[in-house]
Each structure stands twice: as structure tokens, then as C-alpha cells.
Amino acid sequence: MLSHLLHLEGIDSVVLESRSRDRVEQRQRAGILEQGTVDVLRASGVGDRMDRQGLVHEGIELRFDRECHRIDFPSLTGGRAVMVYAQTEVVKDLIARRLADGGHVLFEAEATAVEGISADGTSADKMDGGRPTITFRHGDAEHTLRCDVVVACDGFHGMGRRCVPAGTLHTWTRTYPFAWLGILADVPPSCDELIYARHERGFALHSMRSPTVSRLYLQVTPDADLADWSDERIWDELEARFAVHSDWNLERGPITEKGITPMRSFVAEPMRHGRLFLAGDAAHIVPPTGAKGLNLAVADVTLLARALTRWFADGDHAAVDAYSQTALRRVWRAEHFSYLMTTMLHPDPEAGDFECRLQLANLRYTVASTAAATVVAENYVGAASA
Numbered sequence: 001m002l003s004h005l006l007h008l009e010g011i012d013s014v015v016l017e018s019r020s021r022d023r024v025e026q027r028q029r030a031g032i033l034e035q036g037t038v039d040v041l042r043a044s045g046v047g048d049r050m051d052r053q054g055l056v057h058e059g060i061e062l063r064f065d066r067e068c069h070r071i072d073f074p075s076l077t078g079g080r081a082v083m084v085y086a087q088t089e090v091v092k093d094l095i096a097r098r099l100a101d102g103g104h105v106l107f108e109a110e111a112t113a114v115e116g117i118s119a120d121g122t123s124a125d126k127m128d129g130g131r132p133t134i135t136f137r138h139g140d141a142e143h144t145l146r147c148d149v150v151v152a153c154d155g156f157h158g159m160g161r162r163c164v165p166a167g168t169l170h171t172w173t174r175t176y177p178f179a180w181l182g183i184l185a186d187v188p189p190s191c192d193e194l195i196y197a198r199h200e201r202g203f204a205l206h207s208m209r210s211p212t213v214s215r216l217y218l219q220v221t222p223d224a225d226l227a228d229w230s231d232e233r234i235w236d237e238l239e240a241r242f243a244v245h246s247d248w249n250l251e252r253g254p255i256t257e258k259g260i261t262p263m264r265s266f267v268a269e270p271m272r273h274g275r276l277f278l279a280g281d282a283a284h285i286v287p288p289t290g291a292k293g294l295n296l297a298v299a300d301v302t303l304l305a306r307a308l309t310r311w312f313a314d315g316d317h318a319a320v321d322a323y324s325q326t327a328l329r330r331v332w333r334a335e336h337f338s339y340l341m342t343t344m345l346h347p348d349p350e351a352g353d354f355e356c357r358l359q360l361a362n363l364r365y366t367v368a369s370t371a372a373a374t375v376v377a378e379n380y381v382g383a384a385s386a
């Protein structure tokens with residue numbers, strides 16, 4: 001996305017992707033696009049397929065105590081909604097567009113070192129002087145790339161953030177006493193909108209990828225082993241957690257993929273060191289409840305593309321200097337919302353009955369009060385001011 005936005009401003013970039021094209025085009029991530037994300041994709045000319053194939057969702061269901069409650073987005077957010085369009089499809093569209101535009105996207109290119117990020121890193125300079133270099137392996141050869149700036153968009157486990165000198169970054173980490181077991185199934189979704197269900201047996205989420213492919217999740221323990229989860233056990237457990245008093249049926253179908261996702265909150269500050277910028281998961285992780293990860297990454301790089309454009313065009317470094325602080329306001333808002341959704345909907349196996357009752361009281365309030373429902377709706381669609 002960043003490479004595409006920079007290209008539109010006439011700025012060259014090289015994307016080093018350590019995985020294969022196939023792998024990044026298949027890897028499952030939440031794909032709920034906020035209006036702001038949809039707007040950026042459309043405005044930059046990569047929204048056509050999304051507009052044809054994406055599903056506009058105007059609400060979600062909160063399910064607890066065997067009852068269904070709908071949170072209506074447009075009425076609570078001044079007309080906003082979200083777009084259900086898989087993250088894999090966004091990635092495919094962006095790769096296709098960069099390659100069609102002659103962009104340099106190198107797959108299976110592994111960066112091994114980044115040097116010189118702070119050699120001349122004060123923003124008062126005009127981009128002359130020392131430039132950082134990236135050393136990377138591609139094919140059988142080692143290469144060196146001399147850059148004006150390096151942007152670490154390489155995820156939580158990437159090497160980018162680790163290039164910042166020790167002691168420079170402040171980090172916050174929270175782990176949760178559960179994980180998500182996610183499946184992809186060749187079966188039409190059993191619902192029109194996403195269902196976030198809280199059940200004594202654990203949280204469950206019914207999401208979708210298309211009118212014929214469903215995506216579902218179950219709360220499991222962090223040490224859960226996929227080998228213990230047969231397809232039948234997964235469907236039985238999902239059925240139990242989604243059960244309601246009214247007649248509602250969970251359709252079953254062939255499971256085509258299974259995986260376990262850890263739940264983590266993480267923030268690193270500041271999101272810049274000299275000529276190295278951090279964006280997306282390299283700088284922050286949210287638990288998936290609320291589907292903020294992709295949206296935060298797109299917001300980061302949209303901000304950064306604008307800031308770098310001004311810096312490169314006329315040496316104006318105000319926006320580059322403000323990047324970290326500006327990005328982090330939205331990041332912390334999303335951190336709070338993801339934490340809220342996670343703690344509201346997952347029974348904590350280590351907590352007692354008191355916490356359980358509080359959780360249910362909070363859920364009941366969330367669906368009964370317009371003010372409380374607005375908190376969920378505004379944050380979900382990305383309209384909450386930070």
C-alpha cells in the first residue's frame with residue numbers, strides 16, 4: 001500500500017517480502033475494512049474489485065445468554081458501515097497493481113541488516129548526507145540497497161523494529177489467557193452479519209469471506225493443539241457456543257484450513273528512529289476482536305506516504321516529525337477498543353464468577369443503552385475520534 005501511494009506521488013520504492021507471493025496471497029487475516037480504508041483504496045485506484053465483490057455490512061450481532069442483539073452502525077455513527085473484503089484479496093489487488101505499474105516487489109527476499117538509519121537522522125537535513133542501507137538475500141545472491149528511508153512494514157516478528165538501538169523504544173505488551181482457533185469452510189455463512197458470541201464455554205465468532213466461504217473462530221487455551229481438534233469437534237463446539245433460544249442453525253461444510261492465533265496487545269513508541277519508520281504490526285499488535293490490524297496498518301502508511309511526499313518534494317519535515325505522535329493516537333484508540341471487545345466477550349478461565357457476572361452486565365448494558373452501543377459502533381467502523 002505504501003509503495004503504491006508513494007508511486008502515485010512519483011517516489012520510487014523497493015518492497016522486500018521475505019515470503020513467497022503465494023504465501024502472502026493466501027495467509028488469512030481479518031478483512032473488515034473501515035470506511036477510511038475503503039476510501040484510501042478507492043481514491044488510489046485499487047478499489048474496483050473490492051467494490052464489485054466486497055460486502056457492505058451495516059451492523060454486527062452480539063450474542064450472549066442465548067439471545068441475539070444487533071448493533072446498527074448507520075444509525076449510531078451518522079451513516080457509516082464497514083466492508084467485508086478479505087485481507088488476502090486486498091493484498092492480491094495491491095501486488096497486481098504494483099507489478100502492472102512496473103514496481104519493484106521482490107518475493108522471498110530476506111533482509112539481513114539495516115545500517116546507517118541514524119547517521120544523518122535529524123529531520124533538519126534535506127535528505128542529503130548519510131543514507132541507510134539494507135542488505136538482503138534474494139535468490140542465491142546477497143544485495144545491498146542504498147535508501148533515503150527504510151520503512152519496517154515487516155510485522156511483529158520482523159527484523160525492522162529490532163534495528164532500532166536498544167533502549168530507544170518503549171514497548172508495552174499484554175498477553176491474554178486464551179487464543180483463537182480459526183477455520184475456513186466451504187459453506188455459505190449462516191448469518192448475514194458477523195456474530196460475536198459470548199458463551200460460558202468460551203467466545204465464538206462467525207465471519208465470512210464471500211457468499212460461499214465462511215470464516216469461524218473459537219476461543220481455546222493458548223497451548224491448544226490442532227491435533228486435538230477434529231472437524232467434528234470444531235463444528236460441535238461452534239454449534240454449542242452459538243446456540244440460541246430461537247431457531248437458528250449453523251450450517252456445516254468442509255473445513256479447508258485450520259489455524260491457531262495467539263492474542264496479544266503490543267505497542268512500540270516512537271514509530272520512528274532517524275530514517276527508519278515503523279508501520280503496521282512492526283509497531284503495534286491488537287488482538288483480533290474488532291478487526292483493527294489491517295485498518296491500523298493502512299492508516300499508518302497513508303499518513304507516512306503524505307509525510308514523506310512533503311519531505312521529498314520541498315524539504316518540509318513537519319509531517320514526518322509528527323508521524324509517530326499522530327499515528328499513535330489512532331493506535332492507542334484501537335488498542336483500547338480491541339482490549340475492550342476482547343475482555344467483554346471472552347470468559348477468562350482464570351477469573352471467577354464475579355468477573356463473569358460483570359461481563360454479562362456490561363454486555364447487557366452495551367445492547368440496552370444507545371450511548372454504550374455507540375461506543376462499539378463508532379470504534380468498529382473507525383469513526384471514533386482519538
Ligand code: PHB
Pocket residue numbers: 029030031032194205207208215288289290291
Ligand atoms: C475475520 O473475518 O477473520 C475476522 C472478522 C472480525 C474479527 C476478526 C476476524 O473481529
